[in-house]
Amino acid sequence: MGLFSKKKVLDTNKLPRHLAFIMDGNGRWATAKGMPRTYGHREGANAMIRVVEACLDFGIKEVSFFTFSTENWKRPKNEIDYIFELASEFSKKLTEKEYSNDIKIMTIGDLSALPEETQKIIADAKQQTINGQKMIVNLAINYGGRDEIVMAVNNIIKDGINNVTKEIISQYLYTKDLSDPDLVVRSSGEQRVSNFMLYQMAYSEFYFIKKHWPDFNKDTVLDCILEYQKRNRRFGEVK
Ligand code: IPE
Numbered sequence: 233m234g235l236f237s238k239k240k241v242l243d244t245n246k247l248p249r250h251l252a253f254i255m256d257g258n259g260r261w262a263t264a265k266g267m268p269r270t271y272g273h274r275e276g277a278n279a280m281i282r283v284v285e286a287c288l289d290f291g292i293k294e295v296s297f298f299t300f301s302t303e304n305w306k307r308p309k310n311e312i313d314y315i316f317e318l319a320s321e322f323s324k325k326l327t328e329k330e331y332s333n334d335i336k337i338m339t340i341g342d343l344s345a346l347p348e349e350t351q352k353i354i355a356d357a358k359q360q361t362i363n364g365q366k367m368i369v370n371l372a373i374n375y376g377g378r379d380e381i382v383m384a385v386n387n388i389i390k391d392g393i394n395n396v397t398k399e400i401i402s403q404y405l406y407t408k409d410l411s412d413p414d415l416v417v418r419s420s421g422e423q424r425v426s427n428f429m430l431y432q433m434a435y436s437e438f439y440f441i442k443k444h445w446p447d448f449n450k451d452t453v454l455d456c457i458l459e460y461q462k463r464n465r466r467f468g469e470v471k
Pocket residue numbers: 255256257258259260261299300301304315420445
C-alpha cells in the first residue's frame with residue numbers, strides 16, 4: 233500500500249526503521265528574520281513536534297533528534313538555558329498529546345549535567361511513556377559520539393570484560409535499545425556529523441537539506457523518506 237502526497241508515492245515496505253535528525257540552522261533562521269536566536273530554537277521545537285507527528289503517520293519506528301551536543305556548552309549561557317527549557321517543554325508536551333500512548337520518549341547523553349528541574353521533567357515524560365509501542369522518540373541531549381565511546385570503554389573495563397566484540401560495544405553505548413540509524417538528515421546545508429552517533433552511523437545513509445530546521449514539516453519528512461527509498465544500500469556486497 234502506498235501513501236500519496238504531492239503525487240509522490242511512499243513505499244511502506246521500504247521505510248527507514250530509525251530516522252535521525254541533526255537539527256541545524258535555528259539561529260540562522262531567526263537572524264534572517266531579525267529575531268533573537270532563542271526564537272529560532274522555539275520554532276525549532278515546534279518543528280520537532282511536526283516531525284514527530286509526521287513520523288508517526290508514516291510508520292517510522294524510531295526517530296532521533298540531536299538536541300544539544302557536548303560541544304554546545306561553548307554557547308552563551310542564556311541560549312543553553314533556553315534550549316534545556318525547550319527540551320523539557322517539548323517532552324512534557326508530547327505526554328499531553330492524544331498519541332502519547334503510542335510513543336516512548338528516550339534520551340541519550342549525560343543528562344546529569346542539566347538543571348535538576350529539566351532532568352525531573354524529562355524523567356517524568358520518559359516514565360509516563362514507558363509502555364509506548366508504536367514509535368520511540370529519542371532525544372540526544374548533552375550527547376557526543378566520542379564521549380559515548382569513552383564511557384562505553386571505561387564501563388567495559390570496569391566490568392572486567394576482556395574479549396570485547398562489536399556486540400558488546402553496542403550494548404555499552406547509550407543507544408543499546410535502539411537500532412542504528414538508517415537515514416541521518418541534517419538541515420541547513422552543513423555537511424558534517426558534528427560528533428553525532430559516530431559508532432552507530434557506520435552504514436547510515438546521509439541526506440543534507442538546505443532548508444533550516446524551523447521550516448521542517450510533514451512534507452520535508454516525506455521528502456527525506458522518498459530520498460531514502462531511492463538509495464541502494466549494499467553494505468559492502470556486490471548486488
Ligand atoms: C540547531 O541550530 C540547534 C542546536 C545546535 C542546539 P543552531 O543553533 O546550531 O543554528 P545555527 O547553526 O547557529 O544557525
